Amino acid sequence: MHATTKQTYGERAAQHPNACAKRMLELMETKKSNLSLALDVTTKKELLEIADKVGPYICLLKTHIDIVDDFDQDLIEQLLALSKKHNFMIFEDRKFADIGNTVKHQYGNGIYRIASWSDITNAHGVPGEGIITGLKEVGLPLGRGLLLLAEMSSKGALTYGEYSSKTIEMARRNQDFVMGFITQRRINELPNEDFIAMSPGVGLDVTGDGLGQQYRTPHQVIVESECDMIIVGRGIYGKGRDVEAEARRYQEAGWVAYEERIRQ
Ligand code: 5FU
Numbered sequence: 001m002h003a004t005t006k007q008t009y010g011e012r013a014a015q016h017p018n019a020c021a022k023r024m025l026e027l028m029e030t031k032k033s034n035l036s037l038a039l040d041v042t043t044k045k046e047l048l049e050i051a052d053k054v055g056p057y058i059c060l061l062k063t064h065i066d067i068v069d070d071f072d073q074d075l076i077e078q079l080l081a082l083s084k085k086h087n088f089m090i091f092e093d094r095k096f097a098d099i100g101n102t103v104k105h106q107y108g109n110g111i112y113r114i115a116s117w118s119d120i121t122n123a124h125g126v127p128g129e130g131i132i133t134g135l136k137e138v139g140l141p142l143g144r145g146l147l148l149l150a151e152m153s154s155k156g157a158l159t160y161g162e163y164s165s166k167t168i169e170m171a172r173r174n175q176d177f178v179m180g181f182i183t184q185r186r187i188n189e190l191p192n193e194d195f196i197a198m199s200p201g202v203g204l205d206v207t208g209d210g211l212g213q214q215y216r217t218p219h220q221v222i223v224e225s226e227c228d229m230i231i232v233g234r235g236i237y238g239k240g241r242d243v244e245a246e247a248r249r250y251q252e253a254g255w256v257a258y259e260e261r262i263r264q
Pocket residue numbers: 038039040064093149151152153154182200201202209213231232233234235
């Protein structure tokens with residue numbers, strides 16, 4: 001087991017050098033939540049309604065802002081107001097994948113101006129380290145944090161082996177901005193390293209979605225694979241589900257698993 005997986009989120013926050021990671025870990029500790037909601041809905045109304053219902057149970061709201069049909073700046077303002085009301089951070093799951101100069105503009109400009117409202121975003125290592133340099137120029141002065149995609153949850157993903165290890169090396173060289181990974185298992189951290197491991201592909205009732213997604217339970221993710229955060233989407237707001245009850249269920253499952261892990 002890695003050293004950081006036995007520490008509490010609060011202990012890790014107290015000594016974390018990355019400002020965004022520190023804020024995230026502090027919030028997880030105070031709110032007793034390691035649950036992130038992946039809110040993949042296509043209307044502003046649904047997005048805001050579900051975020052308001054689930055807000056009390058989550059530490060992080062993950063968006064795909066470009067799937068919202070009626071996106072406007074008011075959506076961002078209302079989302080920011082909800083993040084204050086319920087005390088959660090925001091993660092735009094943009095998965096940048098271009099050269100440094102291009103991603104800089106995709107992050108800071110355009111209709112979405114992601115850097116202006118999203119605490120956290122993420123990127124693939126495919127283009128090489130310039131992608132981090134470009135995003136960092138825009139995000140670091142704003143106190144933002146970056147996750148690198150070390151491993152994806154979908155069937156047949158090419159994110160393994162040397163690709164993943166090279167991605168991890170890039171993160172190591174940019175720890176002022178890179179705060180963690182999207183991954184299926186905790187990376188082998190070196191002494192004095194602490195990367196937040198966030199894991200999508202989490203569900204308690206089904207094992208897949210027919211389009212390549214693969215689900216594991218909070219226990220598998222937090223205890224067995226030593227990740228820090230569960231990212232749950234349709235398991236919470238899927239058809240016919242009681243959104244609030246499901247959010248509570250996943251928050252509890254994630255927190256119970258975390259308490260089991262730090263006791264080990
Ligand atoms: F990087 C990844 C990944 O490897 N798997 C994912 O599923 C990201 N995701 C996101 O998590 C995906 O884009 C969805 O937004 C979310 C999972 O949603 P679900 O409804 O729980 O399957």
